[in-house]
Amino acid sequence: MISSNTSRPVPRANTGSAVLNAISNTLLALVQLERRFDPFVRPAFDALLRDPIARLAMALYNAQRPNEGLKIAEEKLLPGEEEFVDSIITSFQAQMRALWKPGGFERGGNTKTQGIVRAQFTVHPELPPQLRHGIFATPRSYPAWVRFSGPGPYVTPDIDDVGFMSLSVKLMDVPGPKLMDEEKFTQDLFGVSPPTFVTPDVVANAQLQKWSLHNAQIFHFLNFAHPHLLDALMQALWTKTQSSPLEAPYFSCVPYLLGAGQAMQYSFWPQYAQRTPIPKLPFRPPDDYLRQAMVASLAAGDVAIDVRLQLQTDAHLMPLENAGVLWPERLSPRISAATLHIPRQSFDSPAQMEFAKRLSYNPWHSVPEHRPLGNQSRARRRMYYELSKLRHGMNAVPHFEPTGDEIFD
Numbered sequence: 001m002i003s004s005n006t007s008r009p010v011p012r013a014n015t016g017s018a019v020l021n022a023i024s025n026t027l028l029a030l031v032q033l034e035r036r037f038d039p040f041v042r043p044a045f046d047a048l049l050r051d052p053i054a055r056l057a058m059a060l061y062n063a064q065r066p067n068e069g070l071k072i073a074e075e076k077l078l079p080g081e082e083e084f085v086d087s088i089i090t091s092f093q094a095q096m097r098a099l100w101k102p103g104g105f106e107r108g109g110n111t112k113t114q115g116i117v118r119a120q121f122t123v124h125p126e127l128p129p130q131l132r133h134g135i136f137a138t139p140r141s142y143p144a145w146v147r148f149s150g151p152g153p154y155v156t157p158d159i160d161d162v163g164f165m166s167l168s169v170k171l172m173d174v175p176g177p178k179l180m181d182e183e184k185f186t187q188d189l190f191g192v193s194p195p196t197f198v199t200p201d202v203v204a205n206a207q208l209q210k211w212s213l214h215n216a217q218i219f220h221f222l223n224f225a226h227p228h229l230l231d232a233l234m235q236a237l238w239t240k241t242q243s244s245p246l247e248a249p250y251f252s253c254v255p256y257l258l259g260a261g262q263a264m265q266y267s268f269w270p271q272y273a274q275r276t277p278i279p280k281l282p283f284r285p286p287d288d289y290l291r292q293a294m295v296a297s298l299a300a301g302d303v304a305i306d307v308r309l310q311l312q313t314d315a316h317l318m319p320l321e322n323a324g325v326l327w328p329e330r331l332s333p334r335i336s337a338a339t340l341h342i343p344r345q346s347f348d349s350p351a352q353m354e355f356a357k358r359l360s361y362n363p364w365h366s367v368p369e370h371r372p373l374g375n376q377s378r379a380r381r382r383m384y385y386e387l388s389k390l391r392h393g394m395n396a397v398p399h400f401e402p403t404g405d406e407i408f409d
Contacts, residue, residue, distance in 0.1 A: 004104035005113050005353065007157045007287040011099075013216040024216040032160050036282040038241040050237050057237075058326050061230050062317065065325075070315045073263040078321070078375050084202040085379045089386050091209035095153050096390060098213075105394040106357075108387045110166040110192075111152035114245050114291045116356040117298065118404070119144040119342045121171050121307070127337055131309055133259030134369030135174060135187055136337055142171040142187075143404035146342065147356055148245035148294065153212060157287035163239035165193045165290075167250050167268065168361040169340065172404045179371060180364045180381070183401045188365040191250025191268050194238035196231070200324030202379045204228060231324050243275045244293035246303050246342070255312060255320050255373040256363075263312035263320060263373055265327055267334060271304040295348050303342040308334035320374040351408040358400045360388040 013024035070076060078084070092108040100106055125139040135142065150156070151164040169189040178184065199205040199220075208220040221232035242248055250268040258264040276293040279285045286292060297303060311332050312318045318327040362384040363372045372380065392399060 003350075003353075004100060004106050005155055007112070007155055010154055010156050010160060011215045013214060015214045015216050015219070020216060020219065024218050027218050031162065035159055035163060035241045036284075038163075039243075039278055039281060042240050054234065054237055054326060057230050057233050058328070061325060065316075065319075065322065067316045070320070072312055072315055073257065073261050073320070073373065074315065075320055075373055075378075078201060078203065081202060081375055081378070084206040085382055087206040088202065088209050088379065089383050091206070091213050092153075092383070092387055093390055095209075095213050096387070099153060100394070102394045103396070105391045106155060107149075107152060107391060109152035110149040110168070112150035112155040112161075113353060113356045114148040114150060114165075114288075115294050115347050116145055116147045116352060116359075117294075117342050117347045118345060119146045119169070119340055121169065121338055121340050123338045124336065128335070130262065130311065131258065131335065131337055133262070134257075134367050135171065136258075136309070137369075142173055144172065144340070145170045145359065145402055145404070146340070147359070147361070150290070157284075158290045159241070159285050159287075163193075163241060164235075165242055165245055165248055165250070167191050167245070170359065170361060170365070170402065172402060174367065176367050179366050179368060180362060180385075182360075182385075182399060183365045185403075186365045186401060187367060187370065188361045188363055189252070189266065190361070190363060191252055191266075193242070193248045193250055194235050195251040195253065195267075196234045196326050197253040197323035197376060198231065198235055199228070199376075200231060200322045202375045204231070205376065205379070234324065234326070241278060241281075242290060243278055244297060245290055246270060246294055246297050246305075247272075247275055254323050254363075254377050256366075256377070257369060257371045257373060258309065258311065259369050263318075265310045265312075266337075267308050267310070268340060269306040269308060271306055271339075291348065295346075298342065298345050298347065300344070302344050305340040305342070306336050307338040307340055309337045310334045323374065323376045349408055355406065355408065357391075357395060358397055359402065360384070360392070360399055362388070 013021040096108050120141050121144045122141040123139050147168045149166050171187040174187045211217050211220045221228045252265045255263045313332045364381040
């Protein structure tokens with residue numbers, strides 16, 4: 001039986017229009033071709049042009065946004081927010097049912113599991129007082145399960161995806177009350193490789209998921225009624241042919257509380273500069289070359305990832321309700337607060353890869369001091385819960401809260 005995590009081609013567009021299908025399929029093919037040559041030019045592009053283009057894009061983006069006069073860490077509900085969340089959940093559920101069979105359901109997003117690894121999350125001593133809240137209150141270590149994954153909703157050969165990676169960190173042995181009672185001792189953290197989210201809010205997210213149902217996500221960004229060209233540009237600046245899940249920074253993109261009256265975003269930064277060569281380019285690499293790079297790195301030694309916090313200092317230029325805005329470091333630098341230490345290990349046994357399916361990650365698996373903020377985060381509570389419930393139900397696997405003591409054959 002073929003595992004549901006086995007790579008397979010991206011489904012063809014099925015918009016109901018031969019013209020739209022042809023446009024979508026052609027643009028996807030061009031992106032996939034570009035990925036074969038991207039590593040030969042991307043380092044120079046990133047060094048010279050990426051950040052200036054991003055600053056220009058953010059200037060144009062912010063010029064279109066009204067200043068709502070909100071305070072630091074102040075949220076504002078969107079009109080009809082829950083209806084848009086309903087639409088997102090409905091689209092995801094329909095697509096999951098179309099893509100997967102009972103017993104082999106995968107996640108609706110961040111779908112392909114590259115690996116799930118043991119780690120230790122160690123809070124640094126002598127942090128500034130404003131950072132010492134929640135899990136950062138005292139210098140201690142937490143055991144963790146870290147899942148590295150590719151984009152969703154498909155499980156594709158790595159060279160054929162959109163150049164987007166994610167990680168999900170589940171800290172264990174976290175004391176105190178939690179915002180969701182389905183897990184008692186965990187704190188979940190999330191990151192994706194672009195520093196802004198693919199959609200600014202749940203309104204746009206609902207639109208994206210409707211196009212995703214037709215395997216034609218490009219028309220969320222390129223359409224006359226509700227274009228999202230600047231969102232597409234920001235994603236394009238950071239999505240690329242990746243070398244290894246252990247070699248990219250990851251960004252929360254959405255904000256969280258850092259104690260009462262403070263908002264933050266966090267990010268993850270690998271502490272070594274080497275890049276694993278991508279095999280066979282410009283020809284076709286192995287389908288799972290990213291996992292193979294992880295296997296080789298963790299067979300050779302430990303990996304350290306710096307965890308940095310960025311405080312909200314300007315409620316307009318660092319908004320809570322728009323995840324498409326890049327919080328400027330000139331207003332608030334990222335401060336190193338913890339280290340995610342991944343020890344040398346073997347992780348790619350079938351049993352351990354299947355273990356990833358048992359886990360449910362949700363940003364609301366959280367202490368109150370780190371309550372998720374903004375409409376995308378509010379949506380995630382119900383969205384992640386409902387999609388996890390569907391996945392576990394179709395796989396006949398009950399919800400499971402890990403302890404870190406799990407052992408695999």
